[in-house]
C-alpha cells in the first residue's frame with residue numbers, strides 16, 4: 001500500500017489528536033512506502049497537531065566518570081568499562097541546536113527530518129534533548145537542564161498532551177521513564193565534557209526493553225488504528241503515567257528485561273543512583289527529588305550561584321564533592337512547600353501532588 005501525506009493526516013485525525021500537543025515516537029519503515037518519505041510524515045503531524053515533540057537524543061561530549069565521582073547503583077561498571085575518549089567532541093551549550101549531532105541509527109529518520117524542519121526548536125540537554133515544533137515549541141524546549149531529562153514530558157503533562165507511537169512499541173515510549181521517576185527511580189548519572197574543559201554530570205534514562213510488558217495495563221487508555229501498514233497507538237500522557245505508576249508500585253520487577261548480565265533496569269528498580277551514605281529505601285524522599293520541585297529548586301540554585309551547580313572542575317575535585325552532597329541535602333529539604341504533605345507512600349496521591357498547580361512549577365518564558 002502506497003502512503004502519502006494526506007493518508008497519514010487522515011489517520012492521525014481518526015486518532016483524535018487534532019489541535020493537541022503530542023510526543024511522537026515513530027518508525028518510518030512501519031508505514032511501508034511513503035511518497036515524500038520522512039518529510040511527508042512530519043508535515044502530516046504538524047498539520048494535524050498543535051505542538052509536536054520528538055526525542056532527539058545524542059551522546060555528545062560523553063566521557064568517563066571522574067575518579068572522585070562514583071555514585072553507586074548507577075547502572076555503570078566502574079571497574080570494567082572505560083569509554084574511548086580520544087576523539088571526543090565537547091558539548092557547547094551556546095552552539096548546540098537542531099543542526100547538532102543526532103544518533104540517527106537509534107532515533108530514526110523521522111526525528112532527523114523533524115530537526116531539519118523550519119521552526120523546530122531543540123532543547124540543550126547533552127544526552128536526551130527533545131525537539132519541538134509549534135506555537136509553544138520554545139517553551140517546551142527552554143531550560144532543559146542536564147539534571148532533569150524528563151522536563152519536556154512534564155510540560156506535556158501540564159498541557160494534557162498525548163503520546164503517539166507510530167509503528168513502535170512501548171519500549172520506545174519515554175513517558176514510562178517519567179513514571180519511573182515519579183515512583184522514586186532517579187535517572188542515571190553520566191558525564192559530559194563541556195567546551196570549557198569541565199566534566200559535568202548529566203541525567204539520562206535506563207533500560208526500556210521490558211516496557212512492552214506494561215501494554216496490558218494501559219490497554220484501556222490506548223486508541224489504536226492502522227495507518228497503512230503502520231500500527232498507530234495514542235495514549236493521554238497523564239493517564240498513561242498514572243497507570244504505570246500504579247503498576248510499578250505493586251509490580252516493580254515488571255521493568256526487568258531479563259538479561260542474565262548486569263543491566264541498568266536492575267539498578268533502576270532499586271531506585272537508581274545513590275550518593276555515599278544515601279539509603280536504598282528512600283521512596284518518600286526520592287519522590288520529593290523526582291517531583292516538579294526538584295527542577296524548580298535546581299534552577300533557582302543555578303540562578304543564585306553558578307558555582308553551586310553540579311559542575312566538576314577537574315582542578316578542584318574536593319569542591320565538587322562537597323557541592324554535590326550539599327546540593328543533594330538542599331534538594332531534599334529546602335523550601336519545599338509540600339515537604340509535610342508528601343510524607344505518604346500512596347502512588348496515586350503522590351502523582352496528584354505532582355500535578356498540583358498551586359505553586360507554579362515551570363514558569364513560561366513569556367510570563
Ligand SMILES: [Zn+2]
Nearest residue numbers: 207257263265
Ligand atoms: Zn535491562
